Amino acid sequence: MKGMLCTMAALMLSTASGLAADQVKIAIISDMSGPYSDLAGPGSVAAARLAVEDFGGEILGKPIVVLTGDEQNKPDIAANLARRFYDQDDVTAIVDGGSSSTALAIQYVSSEKKKMFLVSGGTTAAITGKSCSPYSIHWLPDTYAISTASTRAMVAEGGRSWFYITADYVFGHDLERYSSEVVKEAGGKVLGSARAPLDTADFSSFLLQAQSSGAGVIAFANAGANAQNSIKQAREFGLMGDGSKLRIVGLDIFTSDVQAIGLAAAQGVIGVADFYWDMNDASRAWTKRFKAVHKKIPTYYQADTYSAVYNYLAAVKAVGTTDADKVSEFMYHTPLSDPLHKGVSVRKDGRVMQPIYIMQVKTPAESKGPDDLMKVVSQIPPEQVFLPLDKTGCLRSLE
Structure with missing residues (x-):
């Protein structure tokens, strides 16, 4: 019974399910209340929303919606969240992923569903190793x-x-x-x-x-x-x-x-x-925006979440669709660039080279x-x- 209640709690999303199909939906799955919530969690959501703001809140003529889910550091909950987002909420990409074990669970579901997973949470090298997927891109430095x-x-x-x-x-x-x-x-x-x-x-x-x-x-x-x-x-x-x-x-x-x-x-x-807030004028300017909404300076996980969402939206805009095969192809073969990272590339295993x-x-x-x-x-x-x-x-x- 306790496990069932935990799972039900994790599925209580910050934005209701059943959103209209004419929206572009991105989900942030992260540790929202546990031991890793300060380094990612709500701060990753804030970073994602800054990226959405930079695109004017819409893309391809459709509003961009950010959903959130708490993986509670449990792979089974993370996998259930991913399936719900993809199957019921028509999410086109999941970002962050939480801890290494939950990120691997989300990666498996994302590969099965052929949906984009932009990893700015889990750090295990297995994400671009034996578990690599053409639908996954790993922003963070790995283990x-x-x-x-x-x-x-x-x-x-x-x-x-x-x-x-x-x-x-x-x-x-x-x-x-x-x-x-x-x-x-x-x-x-x-x-x-x-x-x-x-x-x-x-x-x-x-x-x-x-x-x-x-x-x-x-x-x-x-x-x-x-x-x-x-x-x-x-x-x-x-x-x-x-x-x-x-x-x-x-x-x-x-x-x-x-x-x-x-x-x-x-x-x-x-x-x-791979990021520190006081490195240059661009990082300081972005941190000022981030701190205005989150009240804290960003960790590099949170900065990478911003970059992941920004570059995903840039790819969607460039190819004119949220189709994962076309978006992935573009992101794997086009240098990534955003206010925090310039001209970094995605290697054939999904590794962001920065x-x-x-x-x-x-x-x-x-x-x-x-x-x-x-x-x-x-x-x-x-x-x-x-x-x-x-x-x-x-x-x-x-x-």
Whole structure:
């Protein structure tokens, strides 16, 4: 009965079903209230609506409607939402996807229904690997890119011995696996790991394991509320800050995490992103619009949702239809461009090829205001950070 009630609650959409067929409908499926809601969720909806606003609220003479659904970090709920959107609401594209496991569930349904899925939520490399689809495009840096980029940066600074505190599902497992491969290839050692359930709030036992391992680097292979709690508690345990020789890596840390933790606790943590709000005039101008409606600065997930929706609508306008085969063909073969990203391409496996930035959380002394949280340490070209096409496992990309 409880599971049935959860599913019914997830299907209570923010916009009623049965909308007129003369509307272009896009659905945002994301974690709207759970551990990842700050980094995506309602902020992804706000970003999508900004993209719709940039098209004047209509396309091909039809109004654009944004639907939303809460996947509750459960693949079965995500799949049910996707089927309802496609079958009952006549949605032409789903965006975001939530966590890695729910994104894979949505991708399966989207491929079956031959509908567009623009992934700006889940990060597992399987999305453009063994699960790749001609109807899916992956905007976010994947688990391979974000874990290996930050790991290489830390190894280059002398981080030779590692311990992982890992979210116990596909996303966390991917981060740990790819990161540890880089450590070992560089001659370093992995001294252990601890798997933490998604709903964990108390990381004390895992931090004690990390501390007793003797590792010089503790890597948090998690995100959202899990990352926030683990970093806060690492500071409380004295594993960070003055006198500590340990280095902390957040393999997927966001501005929303830093704001929740505070600069005093998070300072010095290394992470990655494909967007930061204060990079240039265009990012600052867009952030001003985003903050006016969402009251917070955007994470890179939310910025990628904007880009995904914007470029989808641009493709629909260019081909004159929402037909997924024609839209997909256009997006796969035409450089993508929007106010936040210029001239990036989609690879044959669905991977959006854009630069990745190594980021570091600023110290309180470096920060010039409440939103001045991180700094760019270096930029990595996409060809150097994503898996080579022939190693992704995407069979269709080799055809």
